[in-house]
Amino acid sequence: xxxxxxxxxxxxxxxxxxxxxxxxxxxxxxxxxxxxxxxxxxxxxxxxxxxxxxxxxxxxxxxxxxxxxxxxxxxxxxxxxxxxxxxxxxxxxxxxxxxxxxxxxxxxxxxxxxxxxxxxxxxxxxxxxxxxxxxxxxxxxxxxxxxxxxxxxxxxxxxxxxxxxxxxxxxxxxxxxxxxxxxxxxxxxxxxxxxxxxxxxxxxxxxxxxxxxxxxxxxxxxxxxxxxxxxxxxxxxxxxxxxxxxxxxxxxxxxxxxxxxxxxxxxxxxxxxxxxxxxxxxxxxxxxxxxxxxxxxxxxxxxxxxxxxxxxxxxxxxxxxxxxxxxxxxxxxxxxxxxxxxxxxxxxxxxxxxxxxxxxxxxxxxxxxxxxxxxxxxxxxxxxxxxxxxxxxxxxxxxxxxxxxxxxxxxxxxxxxxxxxxxxxxxxxxxxxxxxxxxxxxxxxxxxxxxxxxxxxxxxxxxxxxxxxxxxxxxxxxxxxxxxxxxxxxxxxxxxxxxxxxxxxxxxxxxxxxxxxxxxxxxxxxxxxxxxxxxxxxxxxxxxxxxxxx
Amino acid sequence: xxxxxxxxxxxxxxxxxxxxxxxxxxxxxxxxxxxxxxxxxxxxxxxxxxxxxxxxxxxxxxxxxxxxxxxxxxxxxxxxxxxxxxxxxxxxxxxxxxxxxxxxxxxxxxxxxxxxxxxxxxxxxxxxxxxxxxxxxxxxxxxxxxxxxxxxxxxxxxxxxxxxxxx
Numbered sequence: 001x002x003x004x005x006x007x008x009x010x011x012x013x014x015x016x017x018x019x020x021x022x023x024x025x026x027x028x029x030x031x032x033x034x035x036x037x038x039x040x041x042x043x044x045x046x047x048x049x050x051x052x053x054x055x056x057x058x059x060x061x062x063x064x065x066x067x068x069x070x071x072x073x074x075x076x077x078x079x080x081x082x083x084x085x086x087x088x089x090x091x092x093x094x095x096x097x098x099x100x101x102x103x104x105x106x107x108x109x110x111x112x113x114x115x116x117x118x119x120x121x122x123x124x125x126x127x128x129x130x131x132x133x134x135x136x137x138x139x140x141x142x143x144x145x146x147x148x149x150x151x152x153x154x155x156x157x158x159x160x161x162x163x164x165x166x167x168x169x170x171x172x173x174x175x176x177x178x179x180x181x182x183x184x185x186x187x188x189x190x191x192x193x194x195x196x197x198x199x200x201x202x203x204x205x206x207x208x209x210x211x212x213x214x215x216x217x218x219x220x221x222x223x224x225x226x227x228x229x230x231x232x233x234x235x236x237x238x239x240x241x242x243x244x245x246x247x248x249x250x251x252x253x254x255x256x257x258x259x260x261x262x263x264x265x266x267x268x269x270x271x272x273x274x275x276x277x278x279x280x281x282x283x284x285x286x287x288x289x290x291x292x293x294x295x296x297x298x299x300x301x302x303x304x305x306x307x308x309x310x311x312x313x314x315x316x317x318x319x320x321x322x323x324x325x326x327x328x329x330x331x332x333x334x335x336x337x338x339x340x341x342x343x344x345x346x347x348x349x350x351x352x353x354x355x356x357x358x359x360x361x362x363x364x365x366x367x368x369x370x371x372x373x374x375x376x377x378x379x380x381x382x383x384x385x386x387x388x389x390x391x392x393x394x395x396x397x398x399x400x401x402x403x404x405x406x407x408x409x410x411x412x413x414x415x416x417x418x419x420x421x422x423x424x425x426x427x428x429x430x431x432x433x434x435x436x437x438x439x440x441x442x443x444x445x446x447x448x449x450x451x452x453x454x455x456x457x458x459x460x461x462x463x464x465x466x467x468x469x470x471x472x473x474x475x476x477x478x479x480x481x482x483x484x485x486x487x488x489x490x491x492x493x494x495x496x497x498x499x500x501x502x503x504x505x506x507x508x509x510x511x512x513x514x515x516x517x518x519x520x521x522x523x524x525x526x527x528x529x530x531x532x533x534x535x536x537x538x539x540x541x542x543x544x545x546x547x548x549x550x
Numbered sequence: 551x552x553x554x555x556x557x558x559x560x561x562x563x564x565x566x567x568x569x570x571x572x573x574x575x576x577x578x579x580x581x582x583x584x585x586x587x588x589x590x591x592x593x594x595x596x597x598x599x600x601x602x603x604x605x606x607x608x609x610x611x612x613x614x615x616x617x618x619x620x621x622x623x624x625x626x627x628x629x630x631x632x633x634x635x636x637x638x639x640x641x642x643x644x645x646x647x648x649x650x651x652x653x654x655x656x657x658x659x660x661x662x663x664x665x666x667x668x669x670x671x672x673x674x675x676x677x678x679x680x681x682x683x684x685x686x687x688x689x690x691x692x693x694x695x696x697x698x699x700x701x702x703x704x705x706x707x708x709x710x711x712x713x714x715x716x717x
């Protein structure tokens with residue numbers, strides 16, 4: 001993984017000093033609440049319902065075990081012994097004390113981490129495919145490019161006061177596991193006309209109040225021009241994005257109002273002016289960055305079937321919680337943070353410490369955060385999967401539900417977030433209580449539920465096969481349900497099935513939707529495909545056919 | 551009350567006047583708004599003093615490019631703490647239009663913005679009294695940068711070890 005050089009270290013330390021000074025000026029009264037808000041928001045610090053919330057950046061979801069242990073220590077020393085992993089592959093602490101935040105940042109800097117640009121109207125953490133570098137279908141590992149973009153965008157003098165936040169996702173495989181079509185900019189590694197590697201650039205995707213699938217701005221960009229092209233996109237957005245209305249300020253609204261053709265024309269015109277300036281990424285630079293992401297020293301091993309002859313629990317876990325690796329004899333292993341009864345994405349300090357120990361022993365000392373709020377050990381020998389499972393199982397970290405109904409993506413909701421209209425975590429709990437039969441869950445196959453506590457859509461509900469959106473109805477928590485959304489390369493936005501339902505009826509409504517699927521599905525047909533084939537009507541009819549008992 | 555400025559990393563008394571301040575000061579260099587300039591350019595030219603121009607956030611640098619040689623000062627306006635267009639305007643003025651005069655940040659300007667503003671090419675800053683005396687510290691907030699910019703407002707060179715080309 002990328003290791004800081006002297007410059008990175010210097011910059012992060014100087015950022016800690018700057019933030020310490022800003023915090024002291026606020027606490028002494030020299031900075032007003034409003035002035036400090038703008039400064040702390042560029043450093044991942046929100047003032048939430050109970051306490052400040054600090055969001056720490058995990059660039060493209062990659063952690064060393066040293067870093068994971070530092071996060072565990074922060075959870076223990078400054079918080080209530082847990083952290084929450086997010087859909088942007090970051091981690092949030094919900095209970096730090098404002099005056100201690102500079103100390104937390106100092107501990108993070110010690111392990112080459114920070115909270116820079118994890119909030120505020122600036123370029124946010126760069127996200128990527130959690131299977132980067134190990135997936136068999138990849139054209140090229142996207143992580144060196146993520147790091148190049150991370151550095152370019154960090155403390156960018158021109159793009160720190162954008163109209164609104166700006167999210168970039170980079171993928172290197174045809175299968176999109178980073179939801180790049182619903183990002184402000186999606187960067188796809190593709191082959192050009194002569195077989196050379198470069199990028200397809202998309203812009204204008206996003207969720208929130210107005211969900212939109214991103215459109216192609218450039219079909220092929222030679223790779224040395226990546227940063228100048230992104231500069232042109234950001235420059236057009238910075239000058240022309242709306243600043244008069246917060247809900248219309250994302251780049252998706254600009255792209256939509258100009259039309260993709262005119263947006264593209266303006267970007268290209270700006271790019272022609274700057275493309276030969278100092279932003280060219282040269283081959284030496286690419287090679288230097290790629291050297292940070294070299295494969296670990298794999299052993300020469302045959303592929304085996306470690307689940308044959310083992311007990312059913314292990315076989316289920318191996319089937320659902322592991323995935324193919326491009327190197328023979330290895331497997332990528334998901335650690336589910338979706339245990340029933342536990343808020344999705346949460347991990348305690350002891351779990352984080354244990355996962356770090358296991359990653360050291362089984363997966364070359366690295367851990368990845370997935371945008372579905374699970375963790376991943378990317379490089380595990382198939383022959384050691386069983387012993388790893390035993391240890392995960394003992395720690396409650398082997399819930400065999402990756403990619404199934406109970407692998408719910410969920411924002412913190414009303415319990416923690418001051419923006420939320422309704423709870424998310426307790427709805428996840430109700431769904432888990434309703435669907436506790438693994439035979440049924442496995443029979444349903446691949447399906448995802450995504451839930452947001454408000455229309456800011458942190459839980460990506462628009463692109464859930466089943467999406468749940470919390471709404472406030474006269475002070476009560478109600479939920480609007482959509483079906484047919486998808487976040488991958490065939491991304492689509494879900495359709496609302498009808499009027500929202502009260503909290504106690506969400507699980508029953510979902511069960512009715514699933515009944516229709518089970519009755520109507522073709523062989524091997526996923527829930528998503530059945531919805532696409534049949535449309536919303538039969539689902540809607542069933543969901544509202546009979547009143548649901550309170 | 552004379553206006554103090556941070557200019558080229560030093561606190562100075564501003565010799566420039568905006569039109570509303572200029573009545574009694576006919577010999578002072580004068581800053582006009584774009585509208586004032588467009589309505590009666592000859593009046594301002596006839597004054598014979600150096601001229602400056604206020605560029606508001608919604609204006610485009612291209613709108614003034616044709617007359618750029620007339621002005622020895624451009625004051626980009628920041629309408630509030632979230633305003634960010636001035637950063638791009640500054641870079642375009644310095645890098646595309648090669649403006650070499652005084653580039654001033656006016657409006658909502660605070661010490662915590664000064665470092666990035668200087669990197670974009672601003673070399674003078676209208677800061678409130680509460681900020682101006684310590685604002686020079688902002689120039690050394692960071693001693694390096696990841697990305698190239700013109701850095702024309704910084705009193706010293708940054709170590710530039712950019713993700714993109716290392717110079």
